[in-house]
Amino acid sequence: MAMRRQEDVRPDPEQLLKMIKQTEERDSQKFGKLKIFFGYAAGVGKTYAMLEEAHDQLAAGVDIVVGYVEPHTRPETNLLLPGLPVIAPQQINYKNIKLQEFDLDAALKRNPELILVDELAHTNAIGVRNKKRYQDVEELLRAGIDVYTTVNVQHIESLKDVVAQITNVIVNETIPDYIFERADSIELIDIDSEELIQRLKEGKIYREDKVKLAQQNFFTKENLRLLREIAMRKLADRISAEQQATAGSLDKQVNENILACVTASPFSAQNIRWAARTAEAFHCKWTAVHVATGDESRLSPQQRDDLEENMKLADKLGARTLILHGNDVAETLAEFANMSGITNIVIGKSKKKKGIRSLWEHDFEDRLISLLDKSEIHILSNNDPDASQVTTLRSFSFKRWLSWWTMSSTQTSKMMGILFVTTVISYLLKSWGVEQHNLAMVYLLAVILISRVTDGYAYGIVASVVSVLLFDVLFVDPIFHFKTDDPSYLVTFFILLIIALITSSLITSSRIQARLIVEREQRLQVLYDINRQLLKTRGLDSIVTITNDYISRSFNRPVVFYAIDEKGGIPKTSVSSSNRAEADYLLTRDEEAVANWVFLNNKIAGSGTDTLSGADGFYMPIASERNVLGVVGIGCREGIVNQESRSTLQMISSLIALAFERQQLSDKQRETIVENEREKMRSNLLRSISHDLRTPLTGILGASSAMLENEKSFDKETQHKLLTSIQSEAQWLIRLVENLLSVTRIQEGSVSVNKTDEIAEEVISDALSRIKKRFPKRKFRVSIPEKALFVPMDATLIMQVLINLMENAITHSPDDSVIDLYLHEKKDEAIFAVVDYGEGISDEQFPFLFEANSVANQKSSDSSRGMGIGLSICMTIVQAHGGKMKGVNRLEGGAVFEFTLPLTEGENHAK
Numbered sequence: 001m002a003m004r005r006q007e008d009v010r011p012d013p014e015q016l017l018k019m020i021k022q023t024e025e026r027d028s029q030k031f032g033k034l035k036i037f038f039g040y041a042a043g044v045g046k047t048y049a050m051l052e053e054a055h056d057q058l059a060a061g062v063d064i065v066v067g068y069v070e071p072h073t074r075p076e077t078n079l080l081l082p083g084l085p086v087i088a089p090q091q092i093n094y095k096n097i098k099l100q101e102f103d104l105d106a107a108l109k110r111n112p113e114l115i116l117v118d119e120l121a122h123t124n125a126i127g128v129r130n131k132k133r134y135q136d137v138e139e140l141l142r143a144g145i146d147v148y149t150t151v152n153v154q155h156i157e158s159l160k161d162v163v164a165q166i167t168n169v170i171v172n173e174t175i176p177d178y179i180f181e182r183a184d185s186i187e188l189i190d191i192d193s194e195e196l197i198q199r200l201k202e203g204k205i206y207r208e209d210k211v212k213l214a215q216q217n218f219f220t221k222e223n224l225r226l227l228r229e230i231a232m233r234k235l236a237d238r239i240s241a242e243q244q245a246t247a248g249s250l251d252k253q254v255n256e257n258i259l260a261c262v263t264a265s266p267f268s269a270q271n272i273r274w275a276a277r278t279a280e281a282f283h284c285k286w287t288a289v290h291v292a293t294g295d296e297s298r299l300s301p302q303q304r305d306d307l308e309e310n311m312k313l314a315d316k317l318g319a320r321t322l323i324l325h326g327n328d329v330a331e332t333l334a335e336f337a338n339m340s341g342i343t344n345i346v347i348g349k350s351k352k353k354k355g356i357r358s359l360w361e362h363d364f365e366d367r368l369i370s371l372l373d374k375s376e377i378h379i380l381s382n383n384d385p386d387a388s389q390v391t392t393l394r395s396f397s398f399k400r401w402l403s404w405w406t407m408s409s410t411q412t413s414k415m416m417g418i419l420f421v422t423t424v425i426s427y428l429l430k431s432w433g434v435e436q437h438n439l440a441m442v443y444l445l446a447v448i449l450i451s452r453v454t455d456g457y458a459y460g461i462v463a464s465v466v467s468v469l470l471f472d473v474l475f476v477d478p479i480f481h482f483k484t485d486d487p488s489y490l491v492t493f494f495i496l497l498i499i500a501l502i503t504s505s506l507i508t509s510s511r512i513q514a515r516l517i518v519e520r521e522q523r524l525q526v527l528y529d530i531n532r533q534l535l536k537t538r539g540l541d542s543i544v545t546i547t548n549d550y551i552s553r554s555f556n557r558p559v560v561f562y563a564i565d566e567k568g569g570i571p572k573t574s575v576s577s578s579n580r581a582e583a584d585y586l587l588t589r590d591e592e593a594v595a596n597w598v599f600l601n602n603k604i605a606g607s608g609t610d611t612l613s614g615a616d617g618f619y620m621p622i623a624s625e626r627n628v629l630g631v632v633g634i635g636c637r638e639g640i641v642n643q644e645s646r647s648t649l650q651m652i653s654s655l656i657a658l659a660f661e662r663q664q665l666s667d668k669q670r671e672t673i674v675e676n677e678r679e680k681m682r683s684n685l686l687r688s689i690s691h692d693l694r695t696p697l698t699g700i701l702g703a704s705s706a707m708l709e710n711e712k713s714f715d716k717e718t719q720h721k722l723l724t725s726i727q728s729e730a731q732w733l734i735r736l737v738e739n740l741l742s743v744t745r746i747q748e749g750s751v752s753v754n755k756t757d758e759i760a761e762e763v764i765s766d767a768l769s770r771i772k773k774r775f776p777k778r779k780f781r782v783s784i785p786e787k788a789l790f791v792p793m794d795a796t797l798i799m800q801v802l803i804n805l806m807e808n809a810i811t812h813s814p815d816d817s818v819i820d821l822y823l824h825e826k827k828d829e830a831i832f833a834v835v836d837y838g839e840g841i842s843d844e845q846f847p848f849l850f851e852a853n854s855v856a857n858q859k860s861s862d863s864s865r866g867m868g869i870g871l872s873i874c875m876t877i878v879q880a881h882g883g884k885m886k887g888v889n890r891l892e893g894g895a896v897f898e899f900t901l902p903l904t905e906g907e908n909h910a911k
Contacts, residue, residue, distance in 0.1 A: 032141040033184040036120065037150045040231035041224055043074075043196055043205035046150035046189045047118055051080035054116055054148065058084065063113040067140075068102035070118045074204055084116075092125040099125045104136045107145070114146045121155035121173040129597075131610035134175045142601060153231040156180055157317055158276040161269075166226045167218055176316045177276060181238070188235050193224035237281065256284035259342045259375075260314065261333065262321075263290065264303040267348050268310045271380055275346045276317040288314030288321045289336065291329045292644075293512070311643040323644045325520050327513040330364055334371030346378045411454045415463055418453075422446035423470060430475060439475050443467040444499060451507035460504025468497045526554050527651060534659040538666070543659050544630075551632065551652060555645060558583035558635040560617070562595050563660075564628070585616050586635055595619050595631045602628050608640030620649055624657040632656070693736070696729035703729075731774065753880045755792040760784075760823055760830055763795050767802035768821070775810055784823045791830045791901050793881060798901070801874045805834040805897050808871065813838030813894065829883075829900040837894040841887060849887050850875040874899070 037046040047069060058064050066086040087110060090103035101124055107115055117140070122133040130136050137147050154163040157174040164170050180186075199205055200219050260275035262268050272288060279286035290311065299307070315321050326332030337345060347365060362370075365379060426439045447467055451460040473480055530550045537543055544561050552559045560583065585591070594612045598605050598619045606615040618641045622630040632653060634641055641649070703722040707714065714722070761784050768780060802821075809819045813836040820835040841849065850871050871887075878885045878899045885899035 030144040032145040034141055035148050035185040036183045037189055038186050039189045040153050040227040043199055044189050044191050048077050049189050050148050050150055054084055057114055065112040065115050067107050067115040067117045092127050094125050101125055101128050102136055108143055116148045118150050120149040120151040121175045123173050129612055134179050153227055158273045161273050167223050169218055178318050193228055256282045256343050257341055258286035258344045260288045260346045262288050262310050264299055264307040266306055269313055271346045271348050272314045274380055286319050288319040289324055291324050291326055291332045293327055308643055330367040334368060337375045338373045342375050344376050348380045411459055414453055415450050415459050418446050418450050436475055440471055443471050447504055451504040460508055464497055464501045464504055531655050534655060540663055547656050555634060558586055560586040560633040563630040586633055591617055595633055598631045599628050607636035620653055622653050622656050624661050629657055629660040696733050699729045700726050753794050757790045758793050758795045760789045760791045763799055767799045771803055771806045778810055779818045781818050782821045789825055789830055793901055797877045801877050804874050809834055809836035828903045830903055831900050833896055833898040835896045840889040840895050
């Protein structure tokens with residue numbers, strides 16, 4: 001069934017923006033460039049061409065090094081190695097054999113501009129960090145190192161099945177398609193197939209003992225011709241896609257959406273690769289889906305491994321992998337496809353003989369077609385599978401059938417007990433005159449109860465057969481014989497058996513469906529609870545603690561969480577486990593190194609993966625827009641994390657990433673607000689001091705000018721008055737500057753409030769003595785507690801607050817009035833108060849009482865020096881101490897300014 005054709009589509013803006021963003025990210029992160037020397041078979045000259053270009057780059061002054069070149073018996077290739085810098089290969093001992101592998105760490109430490117790494121699809125020996133060499137190349141590219149490498153067409157994952165059909169050889173060493181697609185440059189190394197065969201015969205490709213075997217299997221003329229065609233088509237498709245992207249004409253089926261059905265069958269890999277190739281050709285999204293029906297516990301270990309490998313293959317080829325839960329596969333797939341806008345569904349079908357069930361049961365693909373709205377179905381035939389795979393499948397089916405009849409002693413005891421009680425009840429009912437057909441209903445009820453309290457279909461089926469036999473032997477004449485005098489009872493027995501079997505099957509099926517629904521609800525409830533908690537949680541530490549707790553309880557495993565710090569690293573922040581001792585193995589330096597690798601490379605690693613698989617934990621990045629915000633690790637000593645658990649963890653990590661981003665935005669917004677307030681304060685201060693400075697400067701200028709102009713005519717008393725005025729105005733300017741410096745330094749955070757326990761009475765006494773020197777004629781009255789009161793404070797700053805408040809009271813009260821100072825203790829606070837008996841605070845001044853620009857909102861400062869700046873400074877200092885401040889009018893006249901300081905040590909580190 002062919003893909004639907006579409007008319008020309010306008011360029012998708014989202015696709016264009018995505019391409020631009022990816023390009024910008026590559027440039028900003030200084031990714032290295034990848035060049036692939038691409039061929040259709042061994043011996044075409046890929047390594048030779050790579051080494052030739054390496055010499056050209058070296059001659060051009062490029063810092064180049066040979067990371068690894070596969071040892072060849074080809075003399076013309078070996079002659080090109082001398083003259084090029086080489087990194088010594090890493091020696092790996094494997095089963096008493098020394099193997100040579102590419103030394104990734106040495107290459108990263110060397111950090112050249114360009115490195116040569118041969119055989120991109122190579123599988124590394126056990127003990128190397130990455131399982132595959134292409135993963136080593138990815139690390140080099142992320143480090144900003146350009147890479148030259150080689151690969152043949154048969155090593156591209158999506159073409160594995162196509163190559164196997166042509167050559168009858170299954171290639172196990174492959175690279176994901178995205179590696180090929182992301183290459184910055186691909187050079188096709190091509191020679192005629194007859195020339196390649198001639199090179200093989202001359203011993204220029206393999207040793208003489210392998211030439212005949214190669215000619216018989218892989219190196220046939222027909223095979224090479226087809227492989228050459230596939231390689232050229234692959235490169236032509238890439239060139240076509242690049243031209244369309246450059247021209248901005250992304251008109252290739254961008255609205256297609258492909259779904260590949262994944263099962264435990266080995267043939268599912270064929271569906272996955274076909275879907276990957278089609279999605280690449282049509283530049284569309286694709287999804288790999290497995291439907292869990294509740295019978296997964298009956299799968300053999302090999303089937304579970306195959307299912308896991310198939311899901312990993314889909315993920316490696318760029319699919320979005322999902323596990324859906326439902327009792328009916330066709331209905332579940334159709335519902336998902338209809339809701340998700342799936343346009344094409346890929347399924348596999350093997351040729352098999354029709355059985356009795358086919359008389360009343362439709363084929364899976366027919367049912368799926370009837371349930372779909374608009375999606376098309378692509379059926380891939382598995383008629384000619386490998387014989388070993390067929391044998392394996394039959395073995396799986398037989399083992400699965402046997403597993404259905406595995407009965408536990410506990411479940412069997414329940415079944416036998418219910419049948420025994422049913423038989424006793426039936427004897428009682430018969431003695432009371434109940435007819436035989438009603439006794440049959442009692443046994444039918446027993447079958448229903450057995451199906452309800454036991455697991456699986458076997459108990460219901462066995463109970464159905466045993467119930468019919470018991471009814472026949474114990475209650476139908478002749479008693480204690482399997483035969484019956486009335487042939488019509490045979491129909492009764494048969495109908496009773498069929499009803500019991502159907503009833504048992506339906507009840508068991510409904511129990512499995514109910515269990516699936518409960519499991520799905522539990523997963524959704526966990527995600528909902530995490531999301532709800534994260535929405536109302538503030539602070540990075542709280543987010544980490546909540547998510548750690550939920551993940552640990554959901555997976556029943558120890559969890560470690562690493563969050564990014566201000567320097568861009570990932571300090572260990574939280575560990576969660578039901579038993580803390582069980583989580584200690586996640587805190588070792590080796591495990592921390594794995595987490596750090598995940599953070600730097602934005603890829604999963606650890607147990608069950610292809611990277612650092614020897615770790616004791618599975619580590620997943622918490623990423624958003626390609627920026628890694630943290631790493632979550634799950635202990636794997638209880639077993640590796642399966643694909644379904646990974647999908648759940650991926651969804652949780654997305655919620656965590658959103659919470660981290662929300663917290664970062666909140667922090668940035670708070671910083672912006674603080675910065676705006678600081679800028680506003682600076683503007684208000686400048687606007688205010690322009691008024692406050694003018695009056696004293698005018699006074700100083702006038703007095704000094706008068707003295708200079710009338711130096712001889714002024715008597716000593718007049719000169720003394722003018723000098724006193726200059727001194728007073730200068731002292732006022734000094735206090736103003738000190739106040740301004742104090743408030744700005746505190747609000748900018750450059751000065752810490754260093755609290756020490758001070759006797760509050762002594763601070764008041766020092767402030768009072770200083771203010772009396774400036775205002776010797778004013779009267780002050782002090783009220784302090786009899787017992788010494790120790791208050792945590794910065795004595796110098798609090799003294800400045802008291803001086804400012806007393807000066808404010810002096811300025812706004814009559815000269816003959818008294819200024820009262822009060823100090824008392826209330827609960828956990830020390831309360832300071834300054835009371836004047838002047839004009840009080842006007843209603844217009846209250847909203848701006850502690851703002852630095854209050855002077856600008858009052859009358860001109862030329863007539864009277866405004867103290868708005870002083871009060872603003874007082875408020876800033878008190879708040880820095882963790883205290884509060886307010887001003888109120890007295891009923892009898894005048895004003896009271898009161899501030900409190902905490903007596904506890906909880907605020908001792910405020911800034």
